[in-house]
Amino acid sequence: MIAPHPDHPPKTFRIRVRRQDGPQAKSYWQQFDVTYRPNMNVISALQWIAAHPRTADGKQTSPVVWDCNCLEEVCGACTMLINGRARQACSALIDELMEHGSTITLEPMTKFPVVRDLFPDRSRLFNDLKKVQGWVPIDGMLDLGPGPNEPPDTQEMRYAMSRCMSCGCCLEACPQYTLTNHFLGAAPIGQARLFNAHPTGAQLKEERLVTLTGPGGVSDCGNAQNCVKACPKDVPLTEAIADIGRQATVHSIKNFFSGG
Ligand code: SF4
Ligand code: SF4
Ligand code: FES
Structure with a gap:
């Protein structure tokens, strides 16, 4: 199917949702015929369903549950599988999705437990x-003045890492990250790189590296590089994993010689 022509918009389009009534419940599918309006995104389609909770075959049902916050692809809360790919529902435009067919499939992410329907528990x-202590340790509320200067290339690298919105797309795509293991995955490794390179954040560098060289740390990465392709913010995750891998090696060698 081609994109809806502005002069001949479709009357409805179909949303197919994998639903789950609670964390332990079995999932099941429901379909909804949503009234088309120009410039809809997946969130506005879900809002339409919330206002008209009736399936395509006319059965009254409960509104579909999902999470969202910023509505501008910044908070990551609305991440779900849309036509099989983890992405943000707020930036997924119905017109673009309909270029690939008139039915849009929504499922919760598979690497986190489901709270309900499309709402995962990303704890x-x-x-x-x-x-990994993904922060700069500043104790107190006093004005400490400007921080230390950073060279432009460090600023540039840190800016790229700082775009992470903790959406979990990289974890969804990672073959090493499963529901039952303890691998930290690409996003926390990226944040460790961000804060290890910060002049004040570096105070916690060795503590971060203790975590990153421990169980579930950076050595569990299989280097499949799915994460970097899945990241909607183009965070340079493979560079981060390689850099943290080097930092972890130096940390382990230092520990070995200091008897730590
Ligand atoms: S490189 Fe591969 S194994 Fe490592 S975090 Fe990324 S997707 Fe996972
Ligand atoms: S690194 Fe990218 S994909 Fe992973 S959580 Fe951050 S923004 Fe999402
Ligand atoms: S609602 Fe924040 S990323 Fe979609």
């Missing part, structure tokens, strides 16, 4: 960011 990702 593991946030806990892993805590484990």
Whole structure:
């Protein structure tokens, strides 16, 4: 099917949703015929379904549950599988999706437990960011003045890493990251690189490297490089993994010679 012509818009399009009533419940499919409006995105289609919770075969049902916040591809909360690919529902435009067919399939991400329907529990990702201490340690509320200067090439690298919105697309694509193992995955490794390169953040570098050389650390990466292709923010994840791998090696050698 080609994209809807502005002079002949379709009356409806179909959304197929993999639903799940709770964390332990079995998933099932439901289909909805949504009234077309120009410039819709997947969130506005889900809002339409919430206002008209009736399946394509006319059965009344509960509204589909999903998460969202910024609505401008910045918070990562609305990430789901759209036609099989992990991406943000707020930036997934219906007109573009309809270029590939008039049915759009929505599923929750598979690497996180499902809370309900399209709403995953991404706590593991946030806990892993805590484990790598993905922050600059500044104690107190006093104005400490400007921070230390950073060379432009470090700023440029850190800017690229700072675009991460913790959406989890890189984890969804990673063959090494599973529901049951403890691999940190690409996003926390990228954030460790971001903060290890910060003049003040580097105070925690060795502590981060203890985590990153431990179980589930950087050596669990199989270097399949799916993560970098899946990242909607073009975060240079393979560079980050290689850099943190080097930092981890230096850290382990230093530890070996210091008897640590
Ligand atoms: S390089 Fe491959 S194994 Fe490593 S984090 Fe990326 S997708 Fe996963
Ligand atoms: S690195 Fe990219 S894909 Fe991974 S969580 Fe951050 S923004 Fe999402
Ligand atoms: S709602 Fe924030 S990325 Fe979509």
